[in-house]
Amino acid sequence: MIDTPFESLVTLYRTMDTAWNEIAAAYHFNCTGCADNCCKSLFFHHTYIERAYLCHGMNTLAHDRQKIILDRAKNYCQETFHQTAETKSLKIYCPANENHRCLLYAYRPMICRLHGLPHELSRPGLKPIISKGCAAGLFDSKPYIRFDRTPFYRQMAQIEMAYRQAGNKTGKIKETIAQMLLSQ
């Protein structure tokens, strides 16, 4: 049973997953992992509701498993965020990844779900920006199949706004999975 504050989010996640799977199937792309694993990318997430849902997922795990993930998250932050150096990807595995498997798969945020496929994003008054897919899919050798992230971003913004208003949350967030997990 899904908690009420997360119902809209979970519905949106399902829509994204369905769209992603359909486009991936049209490319005959089946992600089986690769050396350049996307769980080693330095991704930042920007929504309070996704952070809350991820932490909600974390709380469903056994305590000893949570502790292992949190220890990895601390190490991740210590290595990645040095006060004196520019923050850049060190290609460290996300702390939720274990043996190439996401332990928080059902609770992972939007960017984890949408990654991999070539896609486009439209902003008002500007031409759509088309971005490449991951190297594993060899998408450069295939004709582009339209995958527009814009409606997903728009719906996420609405869900986030409602969540912020209900919880009196203000201010921007920009956090990795490791930081999100350590925030609770």
Ligand code: SF4
């Ligand atoms: S949350 Fe899961 S899918 Fe996202 S980067 Fe971490 S291990 Fe990978």
